[in-house]
Amino acid sequence: MKPTVGVCYYPEHWPEDIWHEDARRMVEAGIEWVRIGEFAWSRMEATPGVWTLDWLDRAIDVLGRAGLKVIMGTPTATPPRWMIDKHPDMLAVDANGNARKFGSRRHYCFSHMGYREECARVVELLGVRYSKNPFVAAWQTDNEYGCHDTTLSYSDAAQTRFREWLAVRYGSVDVLNDAWGNIFWSMGYNSFDQIELPNLTVTEPNPAHVLAFRRFASDEVAAFNRVQTEILRKHTDTPLIHNYMGRELGFDHFDVGADLDVASWDSYPIGFLSDRLDASEAQKSAYLRQGDPDNQAFHHDLYRAVGRGRWWVMEQQPGPVNWAPYNPAPLPGMVALWGLEAIAHGAEVVSYFRWRQAPFGQEQYHAGLLYADDRDAPGLAEAQKVAEIARGLDIDADARAPIALVFDYPSAWAWHTQPQGADFDYFHLTFATYKALRRAGFSVDIVPASAQDLSGYKLAMAPGLATIPEALIQGAKDAGTLMVLGPRTGAITEEYSLPPRGRPDVEGLDVYVDRVESLPPGQTEAVAGGGAVCHWLEELSGGADALLKLETGASVLVGDQQAWYLGGVPDENLWDRVIGMAAGHVGLTVRPVPVGARRREVGDLEFLVNYSDHSVEIEGETVAGCGVTILRGGVCIART
Amino acid sequence: MKPTVGVCYYPEHWPEDIWHEDARRMVEAGIEWVRIGEFAWSRMEATPGVWTLDWLDRAIDVLGRAGLKVIMGTPTATPPRWMIDKHPDMLAVDANGNARKFGSRRHYCFSHMGYREECARVVELLGVRYSKNPFVAAWQTDNEYGCHDTTLSYSDAAQTRFREWLAVRYGSVDVLNDAWGNIFWSMGYNSFDQIELPNLTVTEPNPAHVLAFRRFASDEVAAFNRVQTEILRKHTDTPLIHNYMGRELGFDHFDVGADLDVASWDSYPIGFLSDRLDASEAQKSAYLRQGDPDNQAFHHDLYRAVGRGRWWVMEQQPGPVNWAPYNPAPLPGMVALWGLEAIAHGAEVVSYFRWRQAPFGQEQYHAGLLYADDRDAPGLAEAQKVAEIARGLDIDADARAPIALVFDYPSAWAWHTQPQGADFDYFHLTFATYKALRRAGFSVDIVPASAQDLSGYKLAMAPGLATIPEALIQGAKDAGTLMVLGPRTGAITEEYSLPPRGRPDVEGLDVYVDRVESLPPGQTEAVAGGGAVCHWLEELSGGADALLKLETGASVLVGDQQAWYLGGVPDENLWDRVIGMAAGHVGLTVRPVPVGARRREVGDLEFLVNYSDHSVEIEGETVAGCGVTILRGGVCIART
Amino acid sequence: MKPTVGVCYYPEHWPEDIWHEDARRMVEAGIEWVRIGEFAWSRMEATPGVWTLDWLDRAIDVLGRAGLKVIMGTPTATPPRWMIDKHPDMLAVDANGNARKFGSRRHYCFSHMGYREECARVVELLGVRYSKNPFVAAWQTDNEYGCHDTTLSYSDAAQTRFREWLAVRYGSVDVLNDAWGNIFWSMGYNSFDQIELPNLTVTEPNPAHVLAFRRFASDEVAAFNRVQTEILRKHTDTPLIHNYMGRELGFDHFDVGADLDVASWDSYPIGFLSDRLDASEAQKSAYLRQGDPDNQAFHHDLYRAVGRGRWWVMEQQPGPVNWAPYNPAPLPGMVALWGLEAIAHGAEVVSYFRWRQAPFGQEQYHAGLLYADDRDAPGLAEAQKVAEIARGLDIDADARAPIALVFDYPSAWAWHTQPQGADFDYFHLTFATYKALRRAGFSVDIVPASAQDLSGYKLAMAPGLATIPEALIQGAKDAGTLMVLGPRTGAITEEYSLPPRGRPDVEGLDVYVDRVESLPPGQTEAVAGGGAVCHWLEELSGGADALLKLETGASVLVGDQQAWYLGGVPDENLWDRVIGMAAGHVGLTVRPVPVGARRREVGDLEFLVNYSDHSVEIEGETVAGCGVTILRGGVCIART
Ligand SMILES: [Zn+2]
Ligand SMILES: [Zn+2]
């Protein structure tokens, strides 16, 4: 696979007479793809039913004739204001019961069927008009599902559809009452029509109720997206794509991804370090102008899984952004590093957001590849560098990493619903696991809990996986993969109750989690030989061999030949020990990298990236601060 | 009085075929009481008016025949879902005006008269059916009034009844306007119908308005409870009990207690240290798996007062719980320590919550005496130990401690309404006083502000008592009790205005509080000779003798033979000095205990408890870490 | 101008028989002015249309005959309860959509036309009745506009009038769509009737929408006030005054001030340090009982500008207050210091709030000059001291300081709407500039952005001025004033978009702000030679001379002879360097003052004030801790 570079462009924001020159400069910079259209509904249909698309025809024509391939975005994330007059109840409702008003974007409830029909109408119309256009080479549905906390809506529409969804899932309300354990506090229902959404309850609602609502809400996102993909599939066989966000856990991306050809995500390394990563102050300071050294890679690997091997970066940060609490500028080199790192993880396209800085609206300080006054911004040369290097690369999209990490959205919902310890967070736990694997120098594949074929993986980690599918365990057995489970893996059933015969319920692994403790920040339990448990500690019993013990003598890591169980959240040192033991057990060699540096191997290529601001040595190779070194068969073929 | 052990049990949660074995194991563990029924309304009356009680008959029969005495809970804390259909306006309304929805528990407004009638209906029916049952030996009304902030409701029902309550209290709106000082900001009313609940005002409402609302809301809880006690009294003379919570200040527990025979509370030492005590991080860390060394004792003494000498622990933490921000497990020994400490303070029954861990619903990680899969959990053996030791004890329920501490709910409401300093908190102040008395080795009785007979008390402390009843002062005089008042004692009238002739208005104590200062955290004023004032400092004038002065020369403790006044919130050192001086003045001997250890004397018994994790020496006796030593006449009769 | 002393008095709070004695004691203390009436509507018109003013006639008579001049307050900040029955929709609505209920004060929406008519009615009636009264010598409109966040209301009334206001401003909705850049996210409108208030949007609304709403809301305050001034002007030519608050940025005080004769403000130095200044903990601790050494002066200078030279302190803190998070008492001397400092900055009247401490209502712990029980409180003697010293002073109200600082309310709205860095705050920035000028010993005039005549100013600072009026730049050129612009000056247009040809757009100053960074707390960029940039850093290009550079070599201060541009927020050291360089450039001499001390020069008078608690030396003069030294022509004429 030959990676390429793209850019996001808004012809509707600029006078038509500069489109040609814009397109020419894009091509000159090595850009091959251009995404358009995703916020332009009001320009397409300024009043209901009156379509104005000639400008869009011309824009596509200008871009295409210049040599660019167009990604056509459906504009459903920004319905025009008249739509609210037509469907006043289409607005989502927040957990306090307030309608979320028009005036920004994503102002719709996924469960509103009237709005779904409007979306079908616009997608059909665009599909008919542009699917045969030779310059339109891919489609994007909507924009950033879930962004701005938009997955959950407590609207009447959502309540109505939730009841229907429950009726389908449970068949009868008695089955539901039993499944949820509603006898607990006399919470039983006499009919589905009595079931409300789980907000504004006196104290916490039944976790089974919440988990069902989260599953429902996720299904609604998938159903909403499916309306668009089903229409577009009738018209085109170019790839259908959605651009997901970072650390967005509101819905199951694998479910939405099942209807797409390519997964993509919007990668804002510095913005995300500021606004959504729970890193220490020291970590945030060290990578202030670079972003966290693992966050991009984690999402790249995640979306490679979501896209079943095919994935893009649809929006790549090109300079300082505007929407995080603090918005520093990238160090020189980082815009190129981010692009090349995406390619290292298999991105087919790295598309920068946006071409030219907007002089109006909500993102006036968001950098583009050009300044608002048309001068080149610093990101442009770096994007061009990425395009140049990409031209010399060919990535083996089918290569598997030696280690798999299970990532599961329902587990995030489950532990968010009842964290048990205030700082227990599924993303934090899986991300810490990923970081430890990367400190040890490993490349990693992320896999869903529904994975069955684990062939090629010597080791699979499944921390915090709420419910363990039998097929996953079977897959590991078939492939001879060592499964490292825990903490909190297999702790509940799909209906959020304790599993009947102890947990985790893995054949051949004789362990009980008798009880659990959550620990406040600063409280740790030392492990004999080094490292400690923090946040979460389980009291284990059963016949499995003790592999690591607390200094108190209690077992904290136990296991047999095929599966291990880890009874607590490790600190960094303990993670390094656990990874080292597991790697040794399966015959993998740990190859640690310096602080801030990371390795990604794919086929015969080895990418060394350096998020630190000074150069580092990795096994004899020097990697510049904020730089990338690419080796093929051990020989350097490019560096920045 | 011979203390015994109990347990909370939910037959409706378990298959009927294990009830017998459960009952047998309870008896085997030395358990004599079992509480049932309080969340089972939906099982009793699954649809309106259709009663299903045969299962409950059988459960009582099984338990009773096994030798257990049943505490029958009225299920009014968890009305079934159909009740909301019947009375849609019965839900409480939060301060933002949102109805607090069905889906957990305590989803009712105390002021809704329709729901009160429903409660009367179920209590009457249960009273008729079970009051003559020989196995039913006590009744519990509802469950944990006020828990989850449920005392205050801003519903229409509450507004209507508040107006009626005001009309009764003030007679005319002119009297109310004068009493509240409504002229202050033109806040006067022309009729009672104009008076709204004091939420959502532009800036803070009139404190007199808020205090009246708090009194009203408290009265509503008492009235709600009284509906049940009046019905049950007609049918039974077994004890009527309610299970209060810890640090629950929403309503006047003494008022509710006046209608009961026995007070009880739900004691979760580790949960409460995590979720409701404002201890320092160091203190929270030192007692992470034990709970605060004074919090249980404080509430034991408080509820002994509420129960006029008769009190129980209705729910005792048996292991880790699930609902606090962090939920560590008790150290070995603590489950027994907590039970024995309750007995030291006069508990008739210590009842563990719950028998078996629930595998569904909101409390799946809440420990029981059994694990969910039926194995013995660690708490069981410790509860059994308590039962064994209890069998050898006889507690003098009438013994008085040498020192009284006044605790007054309206004072908590007053200072919460206008703290004047952001961290001024009545519970914090009285609890700090109690801690200082306990560090000095004293046993303490808590008394209400309505106390009149202080005979036997050499010393009475009344910090922060908003309004001083004349009868209390007279009682102290009659008994020769030294009253230590202040800070902030007698500072307002019952209608929340400044008292007419200076404050505190105590005959013979010539002191004025000219003005007050609240001090931010970290700001202290040193006292000559040691210790300091923090949070709150008063400028005193008047002729009373200065007993302690600030280093600036200003008086901070003044007094005469019968009453002292303390003009600031002491730090620990100053509290120790003040207690030492007062004890010396009245001829009591300070007998300090080591850090983490506490003494409770009752009759000829002396209980030494050790909340620290290592053994300590107390006047020659060794008390194990997390252990208890019981002396009778100075001779050890039991230890854990 | 001969400064005098006043007091705020509430005859309606006290029995009529003490009014005479109160008036006598006021006069005895040297008080000449007394403000009354502003919260007394319910006493004036207890039921709709029934006026009771005889008590007010008598109160004015008693006060006037004792020798006092009366300031008559219109009572419109506290409409009586019956008004809400008459106009249920007059309540303001908060950003969550909740009506802000009756029960405190300022419970009205500025946009409710029915309430405006009610205000006109009461003002007309009072104007007719009292304008000819010889004792009524000034009028105050309403009370503390904007206090308790009351400027913004999301009511239906506000929405209706906002649409009308938009129609006037933009003429057509297409013009508005273009001006706001609504194409950005398809946010365009088809008619003004579709435009809602910018609350409860899914993510942040268009900043142009918010800025328009802020302008509208500010205009509404001015319009509301104008109703009263237009009526009063018909009846009286005594001064019309409003009492503004401290750090109140909700509306444009200059606009309201344009309709008044005198500006006044309510100065609570200790309360404001506690509740609204973002000082460091060390700073808050050092000035706990004094207030910030610059905050009063800043507001004095600001309101002198708002009053076009004529200004008062309408309410001066007389002791501890009650409404801040913490409320310590002033150190001895501070009540006098505050009063004299106000006079140093040109206050015509310093009026203490309040005469006697209120025993009821919301401010029972708020000190007065008397205690509630009638004894002299400590503030009385200090107020008397101010009156004595004031008698010997004559202030040149027309004298200009050598340096001007531009203060602009729309800039505060702009940067609050999109701070870009979470802690970027316009007040903080301008106040830091002011502090640096004062550390250097300079007296300062604050001027609005509409200032055109800068004659006499050698230097003018305009940090963070969102949009630069051409007339301001021209004024500086005409006057030969060095303008120091930046950071963030001229960064947006009036419609909140990026200015077309780079910014700031100042003729002759060749600088571009290519991009900006916001920096989290603790992140700084060192400047070569000393000092650092924090919070905010701009990347500058263009041909202007570099005057200061970062250690990285990037320019941070650039300029030509007439204008400089500062590309970041300086820390204290850098501010001192910048001020020193600018002063040197224009021939002003820096005369630093000791920590806590400040200098104010006016005509031939020099006031030295000392906010620290120990005496300091200033150029040979000793100023006592919490003391003031006044020099005339260099000779001491008074000290405290
Ligand atoms: Zn962690
Ligand atoms: Zn304290």
Ligand SMILES: [Zn+2]
């Ligand atoms: Zn700063």
